[in-house]
Amino acid sequence: MAINRREFIKYAGLAAASTIVAGCAGAAAGSTAPARSNSSPIFEPVKIGNLELKNRMIKSASQELRSDTNGNPTDDLIRVYTNLSKGGVAMIITGLTYVLRDEQYNPNGAGMYDDSQIPAYQRLTSAVHDNGAKICAQLALIGSNRNYNLDKRVFAPSAAIGSSYGTQVQKEMTKDEIKQAVAAVAAAAVRAQKAGFDAVELHLAHEYLACQFLMPYFNRRKDEYGGSRENRARFAFEIVEAVRAAVGPDFPVLAKFASTHERGEQGCLRDDIDYTAKGLAERGLTALDISGGNEVEDFNPSHRWISDYTEDMCYFAHDARFISMSLNFPLILTGGSRDIGVMEKAMQSNDQIVAFGIARPLINDPSLPNKWMADVTYKAECISCNWCRDNYGGQKTHCQFRPEEA
Template sequence: MKTLFDTCNIGPMSLKNRLVRSATWENMTTDDGHMTDRLYTIYEELAKNEVGMIITGYANIVEEEQPNPGMMGIYDDAFIGEYALLTDRVHKHDSKIILQIAYGGTKTSYNVGDRTIFAPSDVPEKSSGTRGTPMTKADINYIVKAFAAAGKRAKTAGFDGVEIHAAHTYLINQFLSPYYNQRDDEYGGCLENRMRFLIEIYEAMREQAGDDFPILVKLTASEFFEGGQTFDETRAIAKALERLGVDGLEISGNIYGKAKSMAGRIFDGHELKKQGYFAEFGNIISQDVDIPVITVGGALRPGPYRNHAQ
């Protein structure tokens, strides 16, 4: 059994321990997503306090799509220099830092009337009620290219890798979900089709960033409601991503801040734990694949979590 303080590898990246700070929206950037002194300080403090790998708050990939105020940006080259300062400050303390990259989509109530928000289909998001514009093939290509360019910028800025956010009912998760994805083209219907958008994003980013740059994917364990993405589907997605060359997975959930009240219940035949909400789901996936698996949520103390990192 590996311990929290054992070293491990994620692709070509070596970590001094298995302590990961999962992505958190700090709401501390400038209005257009640029770094501030407060944010530099937070990340350097995490590194000083022996966090092996820091995953940043999510960064938007196109300027016109900002699902929350004060979130990080990676939508043009103007961010590269300031992120180089960030990665330098983290690396001085022997920690690694990963940039989480996302397109938020309809899980938002921020400036909804003032911008176009893409979605796979005309289905309102459950928590926000926000509807999006169903994407054309041209829209899909635009977002795929934006993800790829963001990954390349992250590498240029000195990040140790990136994490594609495909969970929490953000846009990629909605394509994966049979509830939100009602398309009748090659991006909808069967799971293979619903995965196509994520796979195109990964492949385009891999081409831009190269084989030596770690790319992780964050997945929803289950959507935890009838008609949504199931755990069996997530397991199939995880296996497919491993075959493609994804370096690691983070297993999370999408339960709208209700984790404590839902803990102890059974979903898709598995328990949502009171300690480490998604640990049971992550443990199973870690046995399905031979790449590192991270679990997040409700981990209040070191626990007997199976970790497949080598």
């Protein structure tokens, strides 16, 4: 049975992350800690498979909602990613891109569903490369995790289960539709490669389609895609196999991966997570990007996140540790990276953490990595208020404290 984060901490007898953080955060603020040098392993280069990063700070995917109505990058999106690449981050993971035209989730959402889009994306990747950063395309099957474009066929593992958006379907996906979806991700990965992306990230988390297959709550299938952990993982495995076959053995393929904090009790099961993580690694994945989504106690139609825990930092470190206990594999730790001292501590406690995914602090301040590298004790100004998330949908993604980005 899946447990939520608070229960996990209670039952596992581990120190609450907030306790760990308190010491480090105080140190970072300079209140009690001795002066630190300005070097940090976080600023050092790292090689993850064939992906060479100049430091361990990665912009975690956030839907920017600055694409045109065909899903192509606009000058405005290129400007935002250019600013980020100038800010010192090693790699930008794009906001999720829909790989099936019919799965457009927002009129200004990014899409990567057709080869005719390659030149537009080449402009984007060149702009980022010109400033010394790398760029990774996040590829997603949206499924019922949308409330837009609902006159089109909506994919879901099973019928009549409402998503976080309240969307439900009358008919579960057929096996032909499953094949079509898998092929669409593989085709998009090749497209990304041709457009000059340095990596792709497969979205297997946050209740999007592949994640729904992993979750017994959404996946009630009676065929070989449901009913057991082996069957629930099959769709994700087929995606990774198809992508790896399509892009060749050397191209970096990451996966945003659901932790136990995906819809709390209704979420991914501990055993499933370990089994799926191992299977993904065996099928040629380069690294897992550890994340989570909703918790039942926080669950409401506005789709709130585990990241509502504003008091904690690196809040998926516990999940990363659990995965590392049964699997020796590179992990990107995403969520709550606000302080270099805390991030260093997370790396010290788990040597499989090779890099950090950072989203909201970089929406707040794209030059945060440069500020950290100039002063390791610098505190990110993001207060994790979630305004960028809660106001997402109707406007371009930005921080309420950076109104010029609206």
